[in-house]
Every structure is written in C-alpha cells, then in structure tokens.
Amino acid sequence: MPDIFSKPLHYCAGVFVIHKKKVLFLKQARSNFLVLPGGHIEENELPHEAAIRETFEETSLKIKLLEKPDKKAKTSVVEPLPLPFCMRLVPCRDKKDIDILFTAKVAGGKLKINEESLEAKWLAAKQIKESKEVGPNLKYLALKILKK
Numbered sequence: 001m002p003d004i005f006s007k008p009l010h011y012c013a014g015v016f017v018i019h020k021k022k023v024l025f026l027k028q029a030r031s032n033f034l035v036l037p038g039g040h041i042e043e044n045e046l047p048h049e050a051a052i053r054e055t056f057e058e059t060s061l062k063i064k065l066l067e068k069p070d071k072k073a074k075t076s077v078v079e080p081l082p083l084p085f086c087m088r089l090v091p092c093r094d095k096k097d098i099d100i101l102f103t104a105k106v107a108g109g110k111l112k113i114n115e116e117s118l119e120a121k122w123l124a125a126k127q128i129k130e131s132k133e134v135g136p137n138l139k140y141l142a143l144k145i146l147k148k
Contacts, residue, residue: 012097013050014038016085016145017063019106022122023142025134026058029118033135036101037061047100048082055104059120060112063104086141103145 014036017024025034037058041050048065055063069080084100091097113120125146128134134142 008095010092010095010097011041011047012038012099013041013047013054014099014101015051015055015063015065016101016103016142017055017059017061017106018066018103018145019122021146022124023128023146024059024061024111025121025123025138026113026117027119027121027133028116032133034121034123034131034133034138036138038099038101041100046081047084048102051100051102051104056109058114058116060109060114061106062108064107066103066105085145088137101141 015038016036024037026037027034037055038051039054039058041047045053048067051065052063055061065082067082067085069082071080073080082102085103086101088099088101089096090099111120123131123134123142125143128139128142128146131139
C-alpha cells in the first residue's frame, strides 16, 4: 500500500454553508461522494479568503464566516485570523490535501453552480444521516455543526 504521507501537500479551504438548518453539498463528476464548496488556496491568499472566494466561484453565493478572529490578540505587528472549524488531511489522487474547513451563513446571492459541479443539494440533519452520498467524515462534521 502506498504511503499517503510521502505525497506532496496541497492546502485547501472548504466551507460548511448553512442556510435554514441545512448544509450545502455539491455533486462533482470527480467524486462518488458529495463535497463541500472549496478548493486550493492560491499563493498569497489567506485560508479564510480562499474559503469565501471558492464558495462564490462554485455557487455564486456570498457568505459570512461564523468563525471570527480573536480581536484581543491583535497587536501592532500581529493580525489574528479566523480560526477554522477544523482541519483534516485527505488523500487526493497523487497528492494529499490539508483541508482547512470553515462554517458560514448565506449573506447574499442566488445559488448557481459552476461547471465543476453537476448539482447542489441542501441537506437537513435527517437527510445527511441517511445519505449514502455523504462520506462518514463530512457526515460527522455536518451533523456536529447542525446540533449547535
């Protein structure tokens, strides 16, 4: 079995977009499972900026991240960033992705998927629990978010 930890690292940002007690998932041709809006963090881009940009590119939705920076930690030289909801290591083809995941609410726009996705689905907790299209890790995390 190949060692996934010897593969090159890519940093990615993803978002659990929450609206009316449902989480947005995307169906993409490259995966058997539903995925979150998100993608690679570009050079000189911060993780939370990538999360907002990727969500807009893939869904046309404007979002407001629920994670906030700790303003008390700000100094004349340090700017605190929003802490992600979680981070995870995911094997992906010939590399491994470090996913930096945030949570967000819809702040505007109308859902319209781009060419990367085949469809978008808003799923409530019961649908997530019963879905065979939501992988076990995203299922666990989405249900944890919806319980808050």
